[in-house]
Amino acid sequence: MTLEVFLQNLANGISLGSLYALIAIGYTMVYGILRLINFAHADLLMVAAYVSFYGIMVFALPWWLSFLIAIVFTALLGVSIEKIAYRPLRSAPRISVLISAIGVSFLLENLGIVAIGARPKSFPRPEEMVWNIKIGDVSFLSLTVIIPVVTMVLLVAVTYMVNKTKTGTAMRAVSRDFETASLMAIDVNKVVSTTFVVGSSLAAVGGIMWSLQYPQIDPLMGVFPGLKCFIAAVMGGIGSIPGAMLGGFILGMGEVFLVAFMPELSGYRDAFAFVILIFILLFKPTGILGENVVEKV
Amino acid sequence: MLRKKYFTIISLLLVAALVLAGCGGAEKQDAASDVIKIGVYEPLTGTNAAGGEMTVEGIKLANQLFPEVNGKKVELVVVDNKSEKQEAANAVERLVSKDKVNVIIGSYGSSLSMAGGPIAMDAGIPVIGCSPTNPAVTLGNDYYFRVCFIDPFQGTVMANYAVEKLGAKTAAIVQDVQQDYSVGLNNYFEKAFKQQTGNENAIVAKVNYNTGDKDFSSQLTTIKAKNPDVIFAPGNFLECGILVEKARELGITCPILGGDTWEAEEFLSRVKNTTGVYFSTHFDSTQPVTEMSKKFMDEYKKAYPEKQVNAFGALGFDAYILALDAIQKAGSADPKAIRDALANVKDFQGATGIITLDTNGDATKTAIIKKVADGKFAYEGKVDPK
Numbered sequence: 001m002t003l004e005v006f007l008q009n010l011a012n013g014i015s016l017g018s019l020y021a022l023i024a025i026g027y028t029m030v031y032g033i034l035r036l037i038n039f040a041h042a043d044l045l046m047v048a049a050y051v052s053f054y055g056i057m058v059f060a061l062p063w064w065l066s067f068l069i070a071i072v073f074t075a076l077l078g079v080s081i082e083k084i085a086y087r088p089l090r091s092a093p094r095i096s097v098l099i100s101a102i103g104v105s106f107l108l109e110n111l112g113i114v115a116i117g118a119r120p121k122s123f124p125r126p127e128e129m130v131w132n133i134k135i136g137d138v139s140f141l142s143l144t145v146i147i148p149v150v151t152m153v154l155l156v157a158v159t160y161m162v163n164k165t166k167t168g169t170a171m172r173a174v175s176r177d178f179e180t181a182s183l184m185a186i187d188v189n190k191v192v193s194t195t196f197v198v199g200s201s202l203a204a205v206g207g208i209m210w211s212l213q214y215p216q217i218d219p220l221m222g223v224f225p226g227l228k229c230f231i232a233a234v235m236g237g238i239g240s241i242p243g244a245m246l247g248g249f250i251l252g253m254g255e256v257f258l259v260a261f262m263p264e265l266s267g268y269r270d271a272f273a274f275v276i277l278i279f280i281l282l283f284k285p286t287g288i289l290g291e292n293v294v295e296k297v
Numbered sequence: 298m299l300r301k302k303y304f305t306i307i308s309l310l311l312v313a314a315l316v317l318a319g320c321g322g323a324e325k326q327d328a329a330s331d332v333i334k335i336g337v338y339e340p341l342t343g344t345n346a347a348g349g350e351m352t353v354e355g356i357k358l359a360n361q362l363f364p365e366v367n368g369k370k371v372e373l374v375v376v377d378n379k380s381e382k383q384e385a386a387n388a389v390e391r392l393v394s395k396d397k398v399n400v401i402i403g404s405y406g407s408s409l410s411m412a413g414g415p416i417a418m419d420a421g422i423p424v425i426g427c428s429p430t431n432p433a434v435t436l437g438n439d440y441y442f443r444v445c446f447i448d449p450f451q452g453t454v455m456a457n458y459a460v461e462k463l464g465a466k467t468a469a470i471v472q473d474v475q476q477d478y479s480v481g482l483n484n485y486f487e488k489a490f491k492q493q494t495g496n497e498n499a500i501v502a503k504v505n506y507n508t509g510d511k512d513f514s515s516q517l518t519t520i521k522a523k524n525p526d527v528i529f530a531p532g533n534f535l536e537c538g539i540l541v542e543k544a545r546e547l548g549i550t551c552p553i554l555g556g557d558t559w560e561a562e563e564f565l566s567r568v569k570n571t572t573g574v575y576f577s578t579h580f581d582s583t584q585p586v587t588e589m590s591k592k593f594m595d596e597y598k599k600a601y602p603e604k605q606v607n608a609f610g611a612l613g614f615d616a617y618i619l620a621l622d623a624i625q626k627a628g629s630a631d632p633k634a635i636r637d638a639l640a641n642v643k644d645f646q647g648a649t650g651i652i653t654l655d656t657n658g659d660a661t662k663t664a665i666i667k668k669v670a671d672g673k674f675a676y677e678g679k680v681d682p683k
Contacts, residue, residue: 001522002522004522005518005519005521005522008518008521008547009514009515009518012512012514012515012518013515015514016512016514113342118341118342118343118346119346119347119350119563120346120347120535120563122563122566122567132546134548137548139546139547139548140546140547141546214511214512214539215539215567216511216535216538216539216563216567220343224509224511255512255515256512256514256515257515258515259504259515259516259519260515260518260519263502263503263504263505263516263519264503264504264505265505266504266505266506266515266516267474267475267505267506267507269507269510270507
């Protein structure tokens with residue numbers, strides 16, 4: 001492998017890895033606070049992509065405004081989903097909420113197919129945001145730089161919020177012990193809603209970035225990144241925000257370099273993701289940066 | 298007590314439902330003898346949705362133009378196979394056992410057709426494929442026919458084109474390992490390309506991906522390092538659209554070749570700003586071959602004024618009129634008689650050309666080569682079968 005090819009693959013890996021990381025952070029955050037795997041997260045990506053698509057194409061809004069509307073809309077949708085589908089099941093066994101989440105995911109996908117149609121649409125790429133960069137023989141899209149930056153900024157912001165703000169303290173308290181937190185004058189519902197606002201906004205940003213990188217959107221577009229990023233989150237240690245980031249990068253880099261070193265195996269890259277997951281779970285069941293959470297009986 | 302009451306109510310409701318269902322069934326049975334049912338199984342959702350939709354448009358158009366045969370009304374039963382093999386098998390099962398169709402049309406996609414084929418054969422219902430080009434679709438299945446050419450021909454056409462017209466000496470292959478269409482077509486291309494160049498090592502790289510993948514950067518980086526004269530990348534229009542666009546972003550400038558699946562708006566919308574994109578297809582609106590081609594084009598423009606006349610619509614149209622022709626020649630709606638009539642199709646005037654079905658049930662027809670130019674698909678040339 002020549003240096004150019006290596007650098008090109010590095011650029012490809014950063015671009016894919018940071019995209020996985022961005023989406024994985026959303027999964028891990030909701031899980032960390034509510035112990036809920038929000039399967040609808042993947043479909044919120046799709047909703048955000050379509051809202052921005054219609055904003056730009058139909059209402060001819062500037063792209064940044066469309067993206068902003070998409071984020072706000074998705075955040076509101078996330079909060080409503082929590083109110084309608086998860087909150088009534090809060091005292092039910094955890095498996096019920098999980099199934100409810102899968103149900104919401106199917107509902108959103110199929111609503112999308114009915115309302116929008118299954119034919120994929122071409123996502124518009126704003127020229128101000130997407131252009132080609134060429135350094136020597138290595139060429140990549142501006143997104144290869146933009147996405148990691150966005151991911152880092154959001155990672156820092158979320159970490160700061162969870163660790164340093166009052167809301168964050170409340171979130172951590174709720175995550176530790178739901179019942180006791182509510183006895184300590186913490187408005188649990190408000191904390192949960194905030195979590196969903198943040199989580200869904202992360203999904204929205206992820207969806208927009210995903211659509212810019214792979215500009216073809218359809219109602220089932222969330223399924224594939226949803227699954228991969230869930231794996232990334234588990235790999236890094238679900239519940240841990242830096243873990244999600246790390247898991248995303250390992251997965252993205254791993255996939256890209258698997259194909260680079262063994263092109264004939266490129267059809268097995270999805271299997272590869274599962275194999276690393278299995279290995280990590282075998283040797284460190286809580287994920288790379290996960291901690292053993294002792295549940296109180 | 299309360300429970301007992303509910304039980305009674307539910308039982309009563311169930312009985313009522315059964316009675317009603319029974320009536321409905323009986324009514325349908327009576328009506329069935331007056332109509333001839335043509336089942337259609339096509340992907341209307343999933344990765345191949347656009348291809349299925351275009352095909353169904355052509356079938357529906359043909360149905361509007363020719364709604365009757367042997368004095369009976371033709372009824373279309375369209376089932377979505379969701380671009381999935383299992384669903385395709387289910388769709389055919391439904392058409393033969395529940396809807397009791399006389400003949401089936403479909404499907405877009407070789408894998409989907411191969412999933413449905415054996416079920417139709419077991420039920421003794423003939424099927425006319427519109428655009429599945431893999432040879433295995435009709436092989437060993439006396440009940441499967443098709444109105445399109447097959448991949449050994451298509452792959453050879455593209456290899457010849459690459460060598461003779463584009464002067465290629467080396468090629469790289471990108472294939473979708475989940476699609477029989479992609480893998481099969483690549484094999485024929487590879488064979489013909491090696492033969493044409495006389496070089497056993499003419500294929501410098503071969504990389505794979507899976508249906509639904511969106512990231513091809515590392516595969517293309519591998520190819521870029523090998524610097525081939527052309528890239529052959531047949532596959533679904535969705536993945537290939539992103540793939541071709543990505544290749545250009547990575548600075549790969551050589552011509553990129555594909556197969557008939559590329560003729561879709563979704564593909565064009567991704568690659569319209571690039572050049573050097575060539576593919577083989579079945580039909581071109583600027584080159585009408587038969588009287589039926591002109592009729593099809595005029596009617597298509599009337600029915601779908603906002604859409605481009607395309608090969609898949611034309612193939613769907615042909616499958617329908619060929620089915621009608623067979624029913625007419627058979628003089629009955631008996632599936633076995635229709636099958637025998639189909640097995641003897643010779644010089645049938647379709648919209649996509651003159652169709653003669655060989656012993657396998659495959660059409661031998663002219664291939665059209667198109668390229669992307671000025672943001673549109675443009676006619677580049679045609680190749681007749683030998």
